[in-house]
Amino acid sequence: MKTSPFLLTVILLANVAHADDIATIKAVGPGAAGAAEARVASEALTKGGAKNLLPILKSFKGSSALASNWLRSTFEAIADAETKTGAAIPKDDLLTFVKTTSESPEARRLAYEWLLKRSPQLADQLIPNMLLDPGPDFRRDAVERLLKEAGDAKNDAATAVYRKALQGAVHEDHVKKIAKALRDAGDEVNIQQHFGFLSSWKIVGPFDNKDKKGFPIAYPPEESLDLQAEYDGQLGKVKWEPIATEDDYGMVDIARQIENYKGSLMYATTTYTSSKDQQVELRLGTPNAWKLWVNGELVFEREEYHRSTKMDQYKIPVSLEAGDNVVTLKICQNEQEDSWAQSYQFQIRVCDSTGSAIPSSNKTARRETAQGASK
Amino acid sequence: MNSQLIYAVMMLIAVAANCQAGDWRQFRGNAANSVAIDEKPPTELSGGSTAWQVALPGRGVSSPIAVGQSIILTASSGYGQDRLHILSFDSETGETQWERQFQATGRTACHVKMSVATPTPASDGERIFAFYSSNDLICTDLAGNLQWYRGLGEEFPNASNSLGMSSSPIVIGSTVIAQVESDAEAFAIGVDAESGETKWKIDRPRKANWTSPTILPATGSSPALALLQSSAGLAAVDPETGTVVWNFADGASTTPSSSVVGGNIFIPSHGITTLKPAADGRSFEQLWNSSTLSPATSSAVVMDGMTFSVNSAGAMSAGDIETGERLWQLRLKGPFSGTPVAANGHLFYFNEKGLAFVVKPTREKGEIVSELDLAETILSSPAVADNALYIRSDGHLWKFANQF
Secondary structure: OOOOHHHHHHHHHHHHHHHHHHHHHHOOEHHHEOHHHHHHHHHHHHHHHHHHHHHHHHOOOOOOHHHHHHHHHHHHHHHHHHHHHOOOOOHHHHHHHHHOOOOOHHHHHHHHHHHHHHOOOHHHHHHHHOOOOOOHHHHHHHHHHHHHHHHHOOHHHHHHHHHHHHHHOOOHHHHHHHHHHHHHOOOOOOHHHHHOEOOEEEEEEEEEOHHHOOOOOOOHHHHOOOOOOEEEOOOOEEEOEEEEOOOOOOOEEHHHHOOOOOOEEEEEEEEEEEOOOEEEEEEEEOOOEEEEEEOOEEEEEEOOOOOOOOOOOEEEEEEEOOEEEEEEEEEEEOOOOOHHHOOOEEEEEEEOOOOOEOOOOOHHHHHHHHHHHHO | OOHHHHHHHHHHHHHHHHOOOOOEOOOOOOOOOOEEOOOOOOOOOOHHHEEEEEEOOOEOOOOOEEEOOEEEEEEEEOOOOOEEEEEEEEOOOOOEEEEEEEEOOOOOOOOOOOOOOOOOOEEOOOEEEEEOOOOEEEEEEOOOOEEEEEEHHHHOOOOOOOOOOOOOOEEEOOEEEEEEEOOOOEEEEEEEOOOOOEEEEEEOOOOOOOOOOEEEOOEOOEOOEEEEEEOOEEEEEOOOOOOEEEEEOOOOOOOOOOEEEOOEEEEOOOOEEEEEEOOOOOOEEEEEEEHHHOOOOOOOEEEOOEEEEEOOOOEEEEEEOOOOOEEEEEEOOOOOOOOOEEEOOEEEEEOOOOEEEEEEEOOOOEEEEEEEEOOOOOOOOOEEEOOEEEEEOOOEEEEEEOOO
């Protein structure tokens, strides 16, 4: 069958139109920059209906978080309208998109959730194969199913399912549950390694942080990192000392392992060996004020004391170089007397955006971690 | 007519033009003081007063707002509470009119008791302004179409609190005003309601602050002012420019918020401290202070010449608004996180365990006239619109209305 030149032109123009609209949306920036234009583009895409759903989903990849929310909102406006009118949506295309793991996990999840509204049985079809999916929500669903399966099984069969579930688990609650079941069954679980916690550090201090004045002061370890150096500390001469943690969740507990010096600060440093140049997330948990450097570059700082802490409290995207990368933390304790304000601790791990550990390729570091966790 | 008076009149006209009877446009109502004196919600909550109940797709401490025939609510879901929901329900039937979801762009860490959907959304009658602990400020039209999106968590990544942020935005004229205040970074921002662009941004005391701004209404030649509370006190701010017009610097709570009723300001400061703004709005006179009326988490409410507070033990205190003298106390079952609403001559309290108390106050005593156990954790504040009462838990939204 021949397609007329006129029809081809119309199709081509339509595609150009939606591409322009998507480009307009992707150009939004902080401060509501581009919002007026994005509003018009979103409206045009919405009027275009279901045929724009897939192009919108495909454009998530590489979009900023703000642009992704504009795209998401436009997708939902179309899908909502199509659902209310009972119109067909391109189910097969969306299903293929969900299965394409190279696409944006957020967009794939969006498509999946809308498909699920019309076809709830899709969960049984898709989720069991998503244990190692790049999308943490898909992984979570897959682990949930395995936990239920393990709960219904007994002895070795249950252990085998828990083992399988652990491979995909990226969330603390799941790992805790799985680790308990496996350990109860006599299995060994290295939670530190599973999450990629950095467990072996060099630490120096205390330096003065009375009245919280030390946070902005660049003490010598900030100027140059010399692990052989000796410094004038808060209470006398100080030098770098090794400190390691055997805690499952990589907690370096200064108050317990060294001393809870009130109104003080410490520097801790470690080396992480990356197998290649790569983007990773450093995930930090601490109730203390802190500054973090990677290869001498300050990547974030935060002056907040004792407003709670949790694993993965801070997610800091950083670029690592192939080979050794130096991670240095400044951690500050204030002088609060409240019982809930006595923690002086931190935990840091290296992972990808899903929360999956990216282990150091330094074999010594890996061995030390494994030995520490198995004691 | 001088320019200030013209401006004040224009603001009043703008508010009147957009304000539909029965709306409840923001946290603690259109006047941000929890008073809905002309509304007649049922005072007997048990029995047949439940008009509808709907299940929610996520958690939340935020309160519903009412705009026309829609009840708007926010929620958050997902393992990291990073999925942000805006929901619109038909006020008559409870049916979902539309829902939009977004991915949080800022930090979602918060205390287990709180939720990322803790701040209550606001509306100018044409748009919804949904705000979250992650500092995502999202504007949609009344049909759910995205108008603009501010990722204040990305723009100002240190302005967050690891326990969670709870301050709810307000709208004055064409400005959306939000307080984003934490130990690490603190500011207040005035955002243009139509464009989403920043009109002004001012530094605020760097200390964790969970209070919400309130409104000092326009009077005479004095335009409406935004009242921003913090541990340092209370600042009156021009909503158009962010200019601080006056400042009460004697300290205030960082949890319950101030209210303006009858032209006087009731501040949770050293118990309760009251201020009377000058006629030109450029200064204030301090009236009385009462340490016996100190509110805990819930904000104080003023009705019928009395102020009502609840302390951390769940004891309700009534005070005379002319003198600050405590009139009586009534034992309720606490603890309370949400602020009660005053309507139909009664006060409507919901405690954290989901127990509702309807209290009839007089000068002599307070009497519990109705109780209801919703058996779900409720940390939010009720809303009143079109003679109905709305309350949400983590799991449900209820409407209570008189039977016809």
